[in-house]
Structures are given as structure tokens and as C-alpha cells.
Amino acid sequence: MAKTSGVVEVSKLHRTTEVFVSHRNARLTVFGRRLLVARVRSGRPVAHAAEEMGISRPTAHKWLSRWRAEGDAGLHDRPSRPHTAPHRTPPGLEASVCRLRSERKLGPARIGPVLGLPASTVYRILLRHGLNRLARLDRPTGLPVRRYERDRPGELVHVDIKKLGNIPDGGGWRVLDRASGDRNRQATTDQRKSCKPVIGYSYIHSAVDDHSRLAYSEVLPDERQHTAIAFWQRAHAFFTAHGITVERVLTDNGSCYKAKQFTQALAAAGITHKRIRPYRPQTNGKVERFNRTLLDEWAYLRPYASNDERTTALADFLHTYNHHRCHTALAGKPPISRVNNATGQYT
Incomplete structure (x- = not known):
């Protein structure tokens, strides 16, 4: 079990950092949402403030509700990922996929039949843990390769x-x-x-x-x-x-x-x-x-x-x-x- 958990922990270190930004058609940025709250707090009706900001009343009420519940932090963007994923592959099974990939260098088409998973599911697991490409793994150890680059010419x-x-x-x-x-x-x-x-x-x-x-x-x-x-x-x-x-x-x-x-x-x-x-x-x-x-x-x-x-x-x-x-x-x-x-x- 220690070896399996080690594979999972190493792969977690190599996940891509998520950055959440407003979609390109969003009417309000964080500054616009603060302006909406300020106008409502100054006494403007929500419907009037929403019309002035070019958004619908339900959207205005949504941001006001988040501000009342969380303060200024509630005006920032949130990921669209659901809070729960009941059909996601169990962590133990994901660890087995990572272990077969790291130790035996198997691909999704070969790991799937071994664990009884579709190849597409295996690929998504490998992608999630940064193990989807063998070129990113150190062949002797099976661990993700740590890549580095010096900050300026001549440093190395x-x-x-x-x-x-x-x-x-x-x-x-x-x-x-x-x-x-x-x-x-x-x-x-x-x-x-x-x-x-x-x-x-x-x-x-x-x-x-x-x-x-x-x-x-x-x-x-x-x-x-x-x-x-x-x-x-x-x-x-x-x-x-x-x-x-x-x-x-x-x-x-x-x-x-x-x-x-x-x-x-x-x-x-x-x-x-x-x-x-x-x-x-x-x-x-x-x-x-x-x-x-x-x-x-x-x-x-x-x-x-x-x-x-x-x-x-x-x-x-x-x-x-x-x-x-x-x-x-x-x-x-x-x-x-x-x-x-x-x-x-x-x-």
C-alpha cells in the first residue's frame, strides 16, 4: 500500500494548477460586481442596478447573495466543477492504474482489461495524474521527470x-x-x-x-x-x-x-x-x-x-x-x- 500511495502522491505534485477566469462573454468582472453591490447598498433597487449594469435581475441577485454570505471573496469566479462526483473512479482503483503505468509502462488499452475499466476511463485517469505520456516518465524509476530551466542565459x-x-x-x-x-x-x-x-x-x-x-x-x-x-x-x-x-x-x-x-x-x-x-x-x-x-x-x-x-x-x-x-x-x-x-x- 505504501508504494501505491507514493505513486499517487508523486503524480499529485505534477498536476496542472487551475486558474479560473471570467468567460469571454461575461458582462461583469470582479470590479463590476463590486460596483453592483455598492449601488444596491447606496439605495438603488436591484432591478434598476441590474439594468444599468447590463445584466439580468437573477444574475444581480446571485452576486448579491454571494456577497452577503461570503463577503468580498464571494464576488470572485468559481470553477464549474461539481462539488461531488459520485461516479468517479475510486481512489484505490486510480492508484492501481498509476502503479501499472509507472511500473510496467502499460498503455490504456492494456491497463483497461486488467482492471476491468474502459480504455477511455484509464486515459482520463492517467491524464489527471500527469502520466498520460511515457516521454514524461523516467524509464528506470517510472516517476514523472522533473524538468527545469535556468532563468537567464549563461547561468548553466x-x-x-x-x-x-x-x-x-x-x-x-x-x-x-x-x-x-x-x-x-x-x-x-x-x-x-x-x-x-x-x-x-x-x-x-x-x-x-x-x-x-x-x-x-x-x-x-x-x-x-x-x-x-x-x-x-x-x-x-x-x-x-x-x-x-x-x-x-x-x-x-x-x-x-x-x-x-x-x-x-x-x-x-x-x-x-x-x-x-x-x-x-x-x-x-x-x-x-x-x-x-x-x-x-x-x-x-x-x-x-x-x-x-x-x-x-x-x-x-x-x-x-x-x-x-x-x-x-x-x-x-x-x-x-x-x-x-x-x-x-x-x-
Whole structure:
């Protein structure tokens, strides 16, 4: 029972806060209702005051009755939700729905037959508890993901590295057939391992500002500490050129980031270095999500004939991402729209 109640309590924390406002055709606001009460208290007949305010007598009597019973608080809007819902699903059954969703990741069509509920009812329960989308749940624990966003640019910058296989000159087997791809590999490199050509890897170092999502990336030959330090210095110059003062840098626990020289390089610029908890890449989620965008919209966007061609295309992708690409987390605006000196940056 403790586990079930825990699921319900966690889901309650993630419900949407209700805000009640007057409907768009309402004649009276809270100020108008106060004016109605004042006119009646001054001696005006209710019928006359109602006509002057452009409302019916029953409506005027309703607000007067609420004011007499509750005072000024009675003149505010109320939710239209009924006080009681006798046919609502019992709390224990709702807790079972939440438990099956969180622990087994089942959908409404599978939870319904297990508990004897219509799939539509299960979906409304999941929606009520904020569990209707699996993307909002942490896969290992099944708890709703806590999303955060820093208040200003530069308060936190996420840094990470993505490893990509190099492309042989002329294209690999994904562009050509396997035999032609192997010939291009052998013609591109003289390095061998077990008699097979070794093309190697490229390492995409990326830095993403938490608040604005402004991104900077470079394709580099390795992920050693000196390479990571040099990359950050160029990334820092990029953010500075956009009017962003970097305060903190968040990285994973890779060897290049655990090196003292990397932390010292940040400290020399007055920047605090933070590392995520081991095995919790979700903490560095904004740059992890940016890495996925890199793969979808740059690295694997089209077949490239060489590694240099793919590397050259990165600059165009970054410009589009920062200045023109609609970002769902920014209400459909590009990252540059949140930068302090955005004026003149749209080119």
C-alpha cells in the first residue's frame, strides 16, 4: 500500500494548477460586481442596478447573495466543477492504474482489461495524474521527470561529446554497395587492424546554454583533456560574443572532464564546474537531446561522400539551429530569440 500511495502522491505534485477566469462573454468582472453591490447598498433597487449594469435581475441577485454570505471573496469566479462526483473512479482503483503505468509502462488499452475499466476511463485517469505520456516518465524509476530551466542565459551551460564513425573518401557502404565501400575504406587509410582498414572516429564536442538553447559544436579528432579544454575556450568565446556571461558548466564524468586541468581552466575564467551524478545522463539532458538532433538533422540527414563534406555541413546546421529552427521548448522560436543582444543577430 505504501508504494501505491507514493505513486499517487508523486503524480499529485505534477498536476496542472487551475486558474479560473471570467468567460469571454461575461458582462461583469470582479470590479463590476463590486460596483453592483455598492449601488444596491447606496439605495438603488436591484432591478434598476441590474439594468444599468447590463445584466439580468437573477444574475444581480446571485452576486448579491454571494456577497452577503461570503463577503468580498464571494464576488470572485468559481470553477464549474461539481462539488461531488459520485461516479468517479475510486481512489484505490486510480492508484492501481498509476502503479501499472509507472511500473510496467502499460498503455490504456492494456491497463483497461486488467482492471476491468474502459480504455477511455484509464486515459482520463492517467491524464489527471500527469502520466498520460511515457516521454514524461523516467524509464528506470517510472516517476514523472522533473524538468527545469535556468532563468537567464549563461547561468548553466551543458557540455558533452558525441562519437561518430568517419566516412571514407567516396562514401561508405551506406551510400554505395558493401564492396565499393570497402574499397573506399582501403583507399582512404593505410592504418590496419587485423588486416582490415581502420577509418577511426570523429568526436563532436558540443556546448548548449540551458536557458536559450544556443549551441556551439566542433568536430575534433579525440576526446582528451587538452582537446576538451581548447574546445571550451572557443565555446566560451562564442557565448561571450553573444553577450552571454557563463557562470557554470555541467559535464558528465568522462576522463577529460574529470581532469584537474579542465576544472582549473574553467576556474581561471570564473566559471564553476559541475559534474552529473554517475549513471544519470538525464541531468545533462539538454545537450543529450541536442546530440540526438545533431544525428537526425546533420550527421544522418543525407549520405555524405566524405568525412570532410559532413564536417563542412556542420556550420550550416548550427546557423539554422541557432537562428531559424523552431524550438518546441521555446514556444516555436529559435534559440537566438532568448539571447540578451538578439538585435541584429538574425542573418
